[in-house]
Amino acid sequence: MINSFDKFLNEITKIKTTKKASFLLLQRVNTPKIQKALNFAIKAHENQKRKSGEDYVIHPILVAAITSFFNDNEDVIIAALLHDVVEDTNYTIYYIKDEFGGEVANLVEGLTKIVEIRDYSLVPSDSNEKLTKSALTFRKMLIASIEDIRVLLIKLCDRTHNMLTLASLPSHKQKRIAEETLVVYAPIAHRLGIAKLKNTLEDLSFKYLLPEEYKKIDEYIKTNQKEFQLKLNSLIQKIEKLFLSNGFLKDEFHIKSRIKHYYSIYLKMQRKGISIEEVLDLLAIRIIVKNPLQCYETLGIVHLNFRPLISRFKDYIAIPKENGYQTIHTTVYNKNAIIEVQIRTFDMDKNAEFGIAAHWKYKLNTAMPDIKWLEEMKFDENNVNDFYELAKNDLFSEDIVIFTPSFETITLPRGATALDFAYKIHSDIGNKAIEAIVNKETVSLLHQLKTGDIVKIITGKDIIPRCTWLNAIKTSKAKYEQKRLCNNKEKEINRKFAIAILSTIFDLNKIKIRALVKANALCDSISKIVDDEKFLKEVVKKINRTIKKRNILYFKNIKLKEYKFGNLKILSNKPINDIRFNYCCHPKFGDKILGLLDKKEVEIHHRFCNNAEKKLNSAVFVKWISNNQNRYFLVVSLPNKKGELAKFITYLTKMDIFIHSINAGKDSNNCKLEIEFEDKRFDTIKSKIGKEYKIIEFISIKDAYNG
DSSP states (O other), X not given: OXXXXXXXXXXXXXXXXXXXXXXXXXXXXXXXXXHHHHHHHHHHTTTOBOTTSSBTTHHHHHHHHHHHTTOOOHHHHHHHHTTTHHHHSSOOHHHHHHHHOHHHHXXXXXXXXXXXXXXXXXXXXXXXXXXXXXXXXXXXXXXXXXXXXXXXXXXXXXXXXXXXXXXXXXXXXXXHHHHHIIIIIHHHHHHXXXXXXXXHHHHHXXXXXXXXXXXXXXXXXXXXXXXXXXXXXXXXXXXXXXXXXXXXXXXXXXXXXXXXXXXXXXXXXXXXXXXXXXXXXXXXXEEEESSHHHHHHHHHHHHHHSOBOGGGOEETTTXXXXXXXXXXXXXXXETTEEEEEEEEEHHXXXXXXXXXXXXXXXXXXXXXXXXXXXXXXXXXXXXXXXXXXXXXXXXXXXXXXXEOTTOOEEEEETXXXXXXXXXXXXXXXXXXXXXEEETTEEEOTTOBOOTTOBEEEEEOSSOOOXXXXXXXXXXHHHHHHHHHHHHHHHHHHHHHHXXXXXXXXXXXXXXXXXXXXXXXXXXXXXXXXXXXXXXXXXXXXXXXXXXXXXXXXXXXOOOOEEEEETTEEEEESSOOOEEEEOTTTOOOTTSOEEEEEETTEEEEEETTOHHHHHXXXXXXXXXXXXXXXXXXXXXXXXXXXXXXXXXXXXXXXXXXXXXXXXXXXXXTTEEEEEEEEEESXXXXXXXXXXXXXXXXXXXXXXXXXXX
């Protein structure tokens, strides 16, 4: 089950001399110009050694050999051979251009730019800082390479050889390079559709980042290797007989087998919370035929003779992935084994294994994969963290394929919402979206999409910040745009909230407060008072002095008193007896909040709540504080009758329970209610609630905000 690329890489790892490396390369590609470049590379890197003590030139020779597996173009191989010359020797790009031509020089220059940018912007491997700045490197690398995508191919092959020789480095550098590979380089290989490189880079990174998890999977696979092979052989033999009896000739099809690669197994286990024994697509066979029509004939033969798991069926031939991937996936039972069956043509197989590189290597007639995603990744340089999230989340995720009303296909990560789809179409559509129509039904913009959905977005005239939705939307483009809108909105709200707080303290209208703020040169900083109590007190003193200068008879009490209710602290010069949470916006512990003063009660809202913004007149300073109370998660079953929910909430309120969040759903004929709350009591509360209501679950949970 080891494929030819794996065998080739195994061969490469055994090579320790320049002579053997040169022999391997020239076995694969040998022209006078390549021979000349090889001799030049050996001369240029003379006396240079790697950390392992081997001749440095072995590295570029083997990078060229790996590159030849995907592209045997003479100039590309030479560029791979010479990719470190300008960086590590005294030879210039002009010398390379004179000796080997402009195309080789351009490719080498693109690769040299990547190295320079990486060295400039990437946190060093011996640093304790997070690898966030890798994102900036990644972006610039893409932008530097976008004129010739072959630069990316050579860089991926370079990184592959680096990962193969990572054992000679100290452990902290191994992990740093492995993380960068997993977050930056493997996703590029995925988007370019080069499965061979993607799988190799992922598994090598996984081995260094999570060695214990890797070891467990490795031991399980090796222990069960013979059993797996017997199961695969059994299915292959049955299918071969069926094919021959259904009119297929021996040279019209080919069947391969595989075990899912290690990192993919690990991700599946983590994502679904399952053991390795429960991974359904652990074993797979691939049936390769001559044309698309035979793919569907094959599917018919497989489904008529083996029981399929219909929920596992995917047709990526009719609906290709964005990177050009085309294959039918189905999963079937064969005796006591569950095995995934992939069906594709020979051209589709080459395209799946080699991606964009297949178009150079095999001159395929299929359309080149869409690489618009490269252009979409040009974000503001000041938002490195957002770009990092884009690289980490969007590029490195399972895909679903969605249709526009005109039946164009859009690829999104699994779990994406209608709003993510809107942003994928265009930022303006996402910013102004008001609802979605999915398969002719009107749904919320937070409706999760699935492969095959036909989606239409309805837009309005206004740009709409949706600041409480950031955790619900999936794509980083949507998150980035909404964060940008919400940052602007937050500045506006904070300013209004600040003016409302001061207006309440001084009992003056907002026009007068704004004039006093301006008189004290506080226009640029006034919004800080909503989160900084020390600054609030300073501002109150300044404004009070200004008022007294203008009106010597002004004797209003402006001393701020501190009130505590649960894990909330309020500052006000007004008497306050109680607080209440408004459930129009469900503010949770840690959310940005505001307090509206209503007589002697403070109503707590999420700071981005539209209802609160409309009522932002009399306001007070409010903030979360840590306390010694425990947080609990309660699930109760209520009769599905009118008024039961309100009755239960009133019951909890009378017990003086501090409620964080409430979610209601249906459970058979009853209402299932999930509540998070804080309190110092546990047994007494559980006992009291249990006497009146049916408790499904009642547990203590660690509050993430309190560490």
